[in-house]
Amino acid sequence: MSKRRLDIVGAGRVGKTLARLWKEHAAFEIGDVVNRSPESSEQAIAFIGGGTVGQIDQIDVLMISTADSALADCAAALAKTASIGPESVVFHCSGSISSEILAPLRARGASIASMHPVKSFADESLAVESFSGTFCALEGDSTAVQVLAEAVDAIGGKRFTIDPAAKAVYHAGSVFSNNYLVSTVAAGIDCLVEAGIARATAFEILKPIATEALENLFRFGPVQALTGPISRGETKVVETQLLALQAWDPEIAASYASSGKLAARLALQNGRASKESIRQIEEVLARSI
Known part of the structure; x- marks a missing residue:
C-alpha cells in the first residue's frame, strides 16, 4: 500500500520538525509546502529533506502548523479552493484551540483533528534528535485521530487524548511549565545582574539550583519540593525582598508576588510553617498585586 x-x-519550527521525522521514518510522502514566501518554503523543504514549493490543491493529509491566529482564515480559504474528498484528513498543531476551528473543511467532507506535541521547539535540529518519547495530545474525528495515532507511533511519540473543551486550560499547563519557567529563571538572572554579578556568572550560579528544583519537583512532588522563605514562613524576608524589587523593577516585583501566592498554597500543605505565618505572607504579597 x-x-x-x-x-x-505553515512549516515553522513545529511543522518542519514533524515533517522531517515523518520523512525519515517513511510515515508520509512529503508533498507541497506552503509558507509566506517561496524562499521560506525552500528553506523548510531543505530541512525536511523532501517536498515541493506549491499550493494546496487536492488534500490527502494536510498539516496546518501556522500561528493560532491564522487557523480560522486558513481553514476558510482552503475550504473554498482545495479539492477535498471523504478520505481527506486535515489537522492543526495548536495546543490551545480545538479541531472545531477546521469545521469549514469538515463541511466539505474532510475528517479533522488536532495534534499537539508537548515539547519545546526552540531549535528544530535538537527537537528532531530528542523527539522520541514526546507526549502528543490528540482530539478530533475518529478517522483523523487514527491517522495521527499511527503517525505519532511511527516517530516514537506517546499519544493521549484530550477533551477539546479543556484545551485552553490544558495548554496553560504547558505554558506554566515551559514558557513561564523560562521567564521566571530569566527574572532570577536579572536579579543577580542587578546585584552586581556578571550575566554569564549569574547563569552558572542559577543553573544548578534551577535544575535541582525541577529534579526534586518530579521526584518528591511539588508540596515536598518547595523550599525557601515562604516554605519556612519567613514573612520579614519576603517583605524585604518585595520592597527591594518594587524599588528596582515593579514588573518583576509583581511577578514575585503572584508566584509567591502560588508558593504559599503549597506551603500550607507541607506544614513546615504555621498557618498564621503563611497568612501574614499572603497579606504582604496581596498588597503588591
Whole structure:
C-alpha cells in the first residue's frame, strides 16, 4: 500500500520538525509546502529533506502548523479552493484551540483533528534528535485521530487524548511549565545582574539550583519540593525582598508576588510553617498585586 501524502501549510519550527521525522521514518510522502514566501518554503523543504514549493490543491493529509491566529482564515480559504474528498484528513498543531476551528473543511467532507506535541521547539535540529518519547495530545474525528495515532507511533511519540473543551486550560499547563519557567529563571538572572554579578556568572550560579528544583519537583512532588522563605514562613524576608524589587523593577516585583501566592498554597500543605505565618505572607504579597 502506498504511503499517504502530507502537505503542509505553515512549516515553522513545529511543522518542519514533524515533517522531517515523518520523512525519515517513511510515515508520509512529503508533498507541497506552503509558507509566506517561496524562499521560506525552500528553506523548510531543505530541512525536511523532501517536498515541493506549491499550493494546496487536492488534500490527502494536510498539516496546518501556522500561528493560532491564522487557523480560522486558513481553514476558510482552503475550504473554498482545495479539492477535498471523504478520505481527506486535515489537522492543526495548536495546543490551545480545538479541531472545531477546521469545521469549514469538515463541511466539505474532510475528517479533522488536532495534534499537539508537548515539547519545546526552540531549535528544530535538537527537537528532531530528542523527539522520541514526546507526549502528543490528540482530539478530533475518529478517522483523523487514527491517522495521527499511527503517525505519532511511527516517530516514537506517546499519544493521549484530550477533551477539546479543556484545551485552553490544558495548554496553560504547558505554558506554566515551559514558557513561564523560562521567564521566571530569566527574572532570577536579572536579579543577580542587578546585584552586581556578571550575566554569564549569574547563569552558572542559577543553573544548578534551577535544575535541582525541577529534579526534586518530579521526584518528591511539588508540596515536598518547595523550599525557601515562604516554605519556612519567613514573612520579614519576603517583605524585604518585595520592597527591594518594587524599588528596582515593579514588573518583576509583581511577578514575585503572584508566584509567591502560588508558593504559599503549597506551603500550607507541607506544614513546615504555621498557618498564621503563611497568612501574614499572603497579606504582604496581596498588597503588591
